[in-house]
Amino acid sequence: MSGSLWPLVKLSLARDRRSALSSAFGLAVGVASLVFFVSLGLGVGAIVREKVFPVDSSLVEVVPAQLSFGLLGGGTLDEATVARLSALPGVERAFKKMNVRAPAVTIYRGDFFGRPLHMGLEVLAVGVEPDFVRGDVLLGEFVDPGPDKPIPAIASTRLLEIYNKSFAPQRSLPQLSGQLLTGFIFPIDFNRSFVTSTPQSASAIPSQAQLVGVSDRGLLAGITIPLEAARRINAAANLDAKTFTGVALKATDPSRVPGIVAAVKAMGLRVDDQERRMSENAGAAVAISTSSLALLSVLICLLAAFNIAHAFSASVRAREKELGVMRAVGASRRALFRLVLVEALVLGVVGGVLGTALALAASLGLDLAAVHLVPEFPFKPDSWFQRPVWLLGGGVVLGVLAAVAGAWLPARRASRTDPARVLAG
Amino acid sequence: MIDARQLERHYDDGARGRLAVLDGVSLTVADGEFVAIVGRSGSGKSTLLHVLGGLDTDYRGQVTVAGTRLDGLADAALARFRNETVGFVFQSFHLMSGVSALENVLLPARFAANPVGALHARAQAALARVGLTAAHGARAPGQLSGGERQRVAIARALFSSPRLLLCDEPTGNLDAATADEVVALFKTLNAGGLTIVAVTHEERLRSAASRVLTLAGGKLS
Numbered sequence: 311m312s313g314s315l316w317p318l319v320k321l322s323l324a325r326d327r328r329s330a331l332s333s334a335f336g337l338a339v340g341v342a343s344l345v346f347f348v349s350l351g352l353g354v355g356a357i358v359r360e361k362v363f364p365v366d367s368s369l370v371e372v373v374p375a376q377l378s379f380g381l382l383g384g385g386t387l388d389e390a391t392v393a394r395l396s397a398l399p400g401v402e403r404a405f406k407k408m409n410v411r412a413p414a415v416t417i418y419r420g421d422f423f424g425r426p427l428h429m430g431l432e433v434l435a436v437g438v439e440p441d442f443v444r445g446d447v448l449l450g451e452f453v454d455p456g457p458d459k460p461i462p463a464i465a466s467t468r469l470l471e472i473y474n475k476s477f478a479p480q481r482s483l484p485q486l487s488g489q490l491l492t493g494f495i496f497p498i499d500f501n502r503s504f505v506t507s508t509p510q511s512a513s514a515i516p517s518q519a520q521l522v523g524v525s526d527r528g529l530l531a532g533i534t535i536p537l538e539a540a541r542r543i544n545a546a547a548n549l550d551a552k553t554f555t556g557v558a559l560k561a562t563d564p565s566r567v568p569g570i571v572a573a574v575k576a577m578g579l580r581v582d583d584q585e586r587r588m589s590e591n592a593g594a595a596v597a598i599s600t601s602s603l604a605l606l607s608v609l610i611c612l613l614a615a616f617n618i619a620h621a622f623s624a625s626v627r628a629r630e631k632e633l634g635v636m637r638a639v640g641a642s643r644r645a646l647f648r649l650v651l652v653e654a655l656v657l658g659v660v661g662g663v664l665g666t667a668l669a670l671a672a673s674l675g676l677d678l679a680a681v682h683l684v685p686e687f688p689f690k691p692d693s694w695f696q697r698p699v700w701l702l703g704g705g706v707v708l709g710v711l712a713a714v715a716g717a718w719l720p721a722r723r724a725s726r727t728d729p730a731r732v733l734a735g
Numbered sequence: 736m737i738d739a740r741q742l743e744r745h746y747d748d749g750a751r752g753r754l755a756v757l758d759g760v761s762l763t764v765a766d767g768e769f770v771a772i773v774g775r776s777g778s779g780k781s782t783l784l785h786v787l788g789g790l791d792t793d794y795r796g797q798v799t800v801a802g803t804r805l806d807g808l809a810d811a812a813l814a815r816f817r818n819e820t821v822g823f824v825f826q827s828f829h830l831m832s833g834v835s836a837l838e839n840v841l842l843p844a845r846f847a848a849n850p851v852g853a854l855h856a857r858a859q860a861a862l863a864r865v866g867l868t869a870a871h872g873a874r875a876p877g878q879l880s881g882g883e884r885q886r887v888a889i890a891r892a893l894f895s896s897p898r899l900l901l902c903d904e905p906t907g908n909l910d911a912a913t914a915d916e917v918v919a920l921f922k923t924l925n926a927g928g929l930t931i932v933a934v935t936h937e938e939r940l941r942s943a944a945s946r947v948l949t950l951a952g953g954k955l956s
């Protein structure tokens with residue numbers, strides 16, 4: 311419809327270079343701060359979700375009621391209850407869990423990945439159905455091998471992280487990976503404790519455990535072993551080997567979880583959502599701080615838009631005669647509207663790209679600094695930021711939107727320039 | 736070239752009430768004419784020129800210029816008409832500051848429906864037509880004399896090869912010698928077939944015209 315306005319845009323921006331630069335810079339500050347904080351929020355959120363509190367959103371942890379309901383037998387987790395739980399609508403599968411109800415210790419004397427180690431440790435153990443952790447087993451079959459062979463055991467991913475980042479460095483022990491640990495055999499004595507006196511009736515049950523993998527589903531402060539092994543040890547220690555200490559319900563879909571939770575509670579059982587709550591709380595804290603910083607950044611962008619509105623108002627007023635001449639030589643109202651808006655668009659793109667680049671540079675710089683300057687600690691990430699393409703594109707779009715919003719009214723005023731009035735001699 | 740009938744244009748002017756600037760103005764200008772319009776200050780000469788050039792739309796009556804009926808035309812069509820069919824020359828030049836004279840001359844191309852290539856060559860040709868060189872074109876308006884500036888403004892008006900030149904006091908800001916040169920330029924352009932309507936106070940421009948009309952009391956005679 312009209313010729314190329316581009317040369318005019320260039321001319322006008324070049325002529326008002328200082329004002330243009332300051333407008334673009336204001337935008338860049340707002341965009342940079344938004345991209346930076348959102349990138350940080352995404353990064354920290356992901357660390358919380360994936361490393362610190364890795365919660366499977368389709369798992370419901372059922373535990374027995376605190377009080378048992380006497381004759382009715384409600385509140386305990388026996389086979390019949392588990393059968394009812396697995397029949398609940400939305401439940402794909404129920405995984406039974408049974409704690410080793412006897413205390414246990416490990417006393418290790420010997421070579422520990424190249425270091426001499428002498429250590430006695432109280433150990434907790436939980437037995438789970440093999441399928442519950444099958445995906446994380448790296449060695450052999452995850453089944454009870456019987457009394458004389460090492461029991462396959464799974465360690466917690468998070469425990470390993472805490473070991474590597476705080477426990478090991480302080481004691482100059484080697485760094486371990488799941489791969490490296492696999493196959494490691496250590497002694498474990500059930501029915502023995504350093505901290506409580508063990509019942510006289512039962513004597514210690516010496517045994518061995520062999521690490522076969524690490525898993526997010528592993529018990530945080532202990533080891534996870536096959537259900538049958540836990541059952542066997544409990545029986546040998548004359549303890550309850552029938553009722554379960556927990557059942558993990560796998561929902562067909564995360565959206566079914568609330569319904570399952572309600573049904574479980576109606577059965578007189580409890581749901582252990584401590585982990586989920588912690589994860590949600592931490593996630594919410596990150597989300598809230600990210601949102602408030604993002605809001606602040608949006609305010610900065612708003613200020614930048616006002617700044618542009620102000621600058622463009624002044625510029626349009628100062629160019630009144632010029633705009634009138636443009637009308638005289640053939641500019642339509644639309645063309646003048648577009649001329650001013652394209653000027654703003656250019657500033658928006660420049661400010662958006664500059665701001666996004668600044669935020670990227672800052673986040674990369676901080677990541678680099680963190681690697682070298684921040685000491686190791688558990689869950690210390692390689693990167694504190696996430697830089698998805700949509701965020702980078704969004705930064706540029708935000709710059710453009712703020713600029714165009716700011717220039718909208720001045721552009722309209724430009725389009726309404728009355729040439730007869732401003733040019734009359 | 737121009738056929739205007741019963742033009743009425745008034746301003747609502749607070750204290751004085753309704754001010755009828757054009758009160759039934761009719762005007763016919765043939766192709767190739769050079770018409771001067773005179774009248775006292777405030778008699779509505781500029782207003783009439785703006786109506787004829789499609790810059791003002793707030794009037795009653797009929798205007799046809801070079802075969803285009805202007806009254807009732809939409810903004811985009813009027814813009815195109817101004818871009819292609821008429822050229823304006825103003826008393827105070829109204830050049831864009833901070834850009835070269837050449838860039839000023841090709842301003843109409845920036846708003847043309849189909850800008851034809853070789854813009855710079857065409858702008859140079861327009862400058863040559865008004866007696867300026869490429870060196871003049873490279874300078875900013877601030878580095879040109881008043882007469883040269885008005886020539887640049889005329890070159891801009893000529894850039895799109897219009898059929899009608901509308902001039903509002905084109906010599907008003909020039910000294911006598913320079914004004915004579917500009918008038919001579921108009922005569923040359925008119926001799927080349929360009930229709931010119933010029934508003935003026937000045938005798939030299941009036942005497943160059945083939946016809947002189949007087950605007951007074953909202954009427955043309």
Ligand SMILES: Nc1ncnc2c1ncn2[C@@H]1O[C@H](COP(=O)(O)OP(=O)(O)OP(=O)(O)O)[C@@H](O)[C@H]1O
Nearest residue numbers: 731734735746748756775776777778779780781782
């Ligand atoms: N926007 C406006 N609002 C109100 N009155 C206006 C407006 N523009 C022009 N006028 C009035 O209309 C009348 C005609 O104005 P116009 O500019 O056409 O006069 P002119 O003949 O060109 O005068 P000059 O020789 O001084 O340039 C003047 O009295 C002027 O005050």
Ligand SMILES: [Mg+2]
Nearest residue numbers: 734735780781
């Ligand atoms: Mg006038």
